[in-house]
Amino acid sequence: MSDLLKDAAKRGLKKAARWASTGKNLPRLKGMQAWWQRHVGDQNEVNALREQYASLIHTPDKRKLLANHERKIHSQFGEDGLLLHFFSQIGAPNKTFIEFGIEDGTECNAANLALHFGWGGLLMDGSDSLADRARTFYHRRHGIAPQHVQIRTNFITKENVNDLFAQYGFKGELDMLSIDIDGVDYWIWDAVTVVSPRLLIIEFNASFGPTRSVTVPYEPSFERYAHHESGWYHGASLAAFTKLAAKKGYFLAGCDTSGANAIFIRRDLGQGKVAEFTPEEAFYPCAPRMREASLDEQWERVKHLPLIEI
Numbered sequence: 374m375s376d377l378l379k380d381a382a383k384r385g386l387k388k389a390a391r392w393a394s395t396g397k398n399l400p401r402l403k404g405m406q407a408w409w410q411r412h413v414g415d416q417n418e419v420n421a422l423r424e425q426y427a428s429l430i431h432t433p434d435k436r437k438l439l440a441n442h443e444r445k446i447h448s449q450f451g452e453d454g455l456l457l458h459f460f461s462q463i464g465a466p467n468k469t470f471i472e473f474g475i476e477d478g479t480e481c482n483a484a485n486l487a488l489h490f491g492w493g494g495l496l497m498d499g500s501d502s503l504a505d506r507a508r509t510f511y512h513r514r515h516g517i518a519p520q521h522v523q524i525r526t527n528f529i530t531k532e533n534v535n536d537l538f539a540q541y542g543f544k545g546e547l548d549m550l551s552i553d554i555d556g557v558d559y560w561i562w563d564a565v566t567v568v569s570p571r572l573l574i575i576e577f578n579a580s581f582g583p584t585r586s587v588t589v590p591y592e593p594s595f596e597r598y599a600h601h602e603s604g605w606y607h608g609a610s611l612a613a614f615t616k617l618a619a620k621k622g623y624f625l626a627g628c629d630t631s632g633a634n635a636i637f638i639r640r641d642l643g644q645g646k647v648a649e650f651t652p653e654e655a656f657y658p659c660a661p662r663m664r665e666a667s668l669d670e671q672w673e674r675v676k677h678l679p680l681i682e683i
Contacts, residue, residue: 416443416445416451417444417445420440420441420442420443420444420451420454421444424441424442435648435650435654436627436650436654436655439455439458439627439648440630442454442455442457442458443455443629443630444457446484446485446489447479447480447481447484447485447488448480448481448482448484448485449480449481449631449633449634450629450630450631450633450634450660451629451630451631452482452574452629452633452634452636453482453485455627455629455636456482456485456486456549456572456574456636457485459572459626459636459638459643459647460548460549460572462643462646462647463571463572463638463639463642463643463646463647464571464642465492465548465549465571466546466548467546467547467548468486468490468491468492468493468548469492469493469494469543469547469548469549470482470483470486470487470492470493470494470495470547470548470549470550470551471494471495471496471497471538471543471547471549471550471551471568471570472494472495472496472497472549472550472551472552472553473496473497473498473527473529473551473552473553473554474497474498474499474529474552474553474554474555475496475497475498475503475507475553476498476500476503476507477498477503477506477507477510478496478498478503478506478507478510478511478524479507479510481496481551481553482549482551482553482574482634483496483549483551486549487511487517487522488511488515488517492548493521493522494522494523494543494549495522495523495525495538495541495543496511496522496523496524496525497524497525497526497527497529497537498526498527499526499527499528499529499554500526501526504524504525504526507524508524511524512524523541525537525541528594529554529561530561530593531557531560531561531563531564531591531593532564532593534561534564534565535564535565535566535567538565538567538568539567543567543568544567544568545567545568545569546568546569546571547568547569547570547571548570548571548572549570549571549572549573549574550565550568550570550572550573550574551573551574551575552573552574552575552576553575553576553634555576555597555604555607555608556589556592556595556596556597556607556608557588557589557591557592557593557595557608558575558576558607558608558609559588559589559608559609559613559614559617559683560588560591562575562614562617562621563617563621569639570639571638571639571642572626572636572637572638572639573618573623573636573637573638574634574635574636574637575614575634575635575637576608576633576634576635577608577609577610577611577614577628577633577634577635578605578607578608578609578610579611579632579633579656579657579658579659579662579668579671580605580659580662580668580671580672580674580675581609581610581611581613581672581675581680582610582656582668582672583610583611583612583652583653583656584612584652584653585610585612585613586610586612586613586616586682586683587609587610587613587680587681587682587683588608588609588610588613588680588681588683589606589607589608589609589678589679589680589681590679590680590681595607600678601674601675601678603671603674603675605662605671605674605675606675606678609683610652611625611628611635611652611655611656612652612683613683614635614637615635615637615651615652616683617683618637622639622640622641623637623638623639623640624637624638624640624643624644624649625637625649625650625651625652625655626638626643626647626648626649626650627648627650627655628650628655628656628657629657630657630660631657631659631660631661632656632657632658632659632660632662633659635655659671
């Protein structure tokens with residue numbers, strides 16, 4: 374990887390590290406972590422009860438019923454439960470995944486499937502140090518064979534994504550593809566042709582709102598903090614991803630309630646089994662950002678930057 378791409382991959386992480394290492398921010402960080410752990414535990418229990426006693430929910434709808442399946446084990450928010458729910462409906466004959474943008478791999482969409490359900494696949498990140506930490510976590514701490522869960526250091530672009538998948542032994546049918554690079558995610562998914570995932574989970578940019586169909590322009594070394602200090606200028610809107618999904622033979626099956634990830638299912642597998650959502654039905658604002666600014670305020674901060682309408 375070129376020095377330029379390495380620097381781009383690390384810049385956002387360095388900013389977060391500088392914030393966390395500042396003395397006055399350490400108590401705040403620890404408080405946030407403690408609150409989040411309590412919140413996750415409480416929400417997992419509430420969702421379990423709502424799932425078990427769904428018939429008692431007043432005026433249930435498909436959005437509320439889907440949210441009941443959320444569980445956080447290793448995912449960022451409730452995606453672990455959503456993925457298990459959807460795979461129980463469409464099946465996962467190969468138990469395989471590819472995920473890139475994993476950071477150290479301890480909090481990602483494939484972790485629960487690999488650690489607790491025995492799935493195998495490919496995990497990738499653009500940072501050498503983070504990939505090394507992921508190898509420690511999966512291979513040494515949990516004893517998973519390196520050939521069963523490969524962990525590779527690569528910076529993904531639309532020019533190299535198919536070659537890298539093929540180089541590491543992945544072609545054709547795949548159970549899950551997870552994309553989370555906080556950058557040109559739209560253009561990477563558009564470029565993927567060498568694998569055909571049954572389910573795709575991808576981070577959308579909720580700051581763009583539920584109806585705008587836009588993406589950032591393609592830039593191989595895109596780094597969101599270099600474009601705007603908020604970090605809210607990246608990726609694509611939910612509506613844009615839904616249009617791309619339709620072109621590639623997928624439909625929107627829902628989003629996590631924290632407004633981070635959207636899940637798309639291949640139409641030939643999910644139609645008639647899984648409820649389909651429009652972007653407006655599935656959309657949730659990004660919960661962490663809503664603590665800083667309203668959805669309209671988030672859009673006001675980034676709308677002057679270059680965007681491509683889809």
